Amino acid sequence: xxxxxxxxxDLLAGQEELHQVRAELLALLKRLPWSxxxxxxxxxxxxxxxxxxxxxxxxxxxxxxxxxxxxxxERELAVFVTxxxxxxxxxxxxxxxxxxxxxxxxxxxxxxxxxxxxxHSTP
Numbered sequence: 001x002x003x004x005x006x007x008x009x010d011l012l013a014g015q016e017e018l019h020q021v022r023a024e025l026l027a028l029l030k031r032l033p034w035s036x037x038x039x040x041x042x043x044x045x046x047x048x049x050x051x052x053x054x055x056x057x058x059x060x061x062x063x064x065x066x067x068x069x070x071x072x073x074e075r076e077l078a079v080f081v082t083x084x085x086x087x088x089x090x091x092x093x094x095x096x097x098x099x100x101x102x103x104x105x106x107x108x109x110x111x112x113x114x115x116x117x118x119x120h121s122t123p
Contacts (some may be wrong), residue, residue: 005098007105011084015102018077025070032059032067 035056043052059067081102090098 003094003097003101005090005101007102008084008086011081011086011102012105014077014080014084016106018074018081019106021070021074021077025067025074028063028067028070032063033057036064 033056034053036059037056038058039053039056041053041055044050087095087098
């Protein structure tokens, strides 16, 4: 059986918010044009694969500010989670496992709620 960790509530909340901020940032970046600055489109088939990009109108000042705000919050949360006092209590040999457990605690809780069992489901 895998080791269970008693994560503090503020660490769990920080990790959850980090997941949310990263999802928001990813969705925003997928929505935005490929180039921050306005650029002409191009097609290049001289490399090992063909690359094509349509013309990009660039990002507005508001879009740039929103991306920067999310990136800054992502950095703050990443520092909070990785430097949390909890990690001083975890043995060095267990830190990677504990960190991975924290990253996936939301998935584990969902799995337990849905199936009533711990662990990962198999296809």
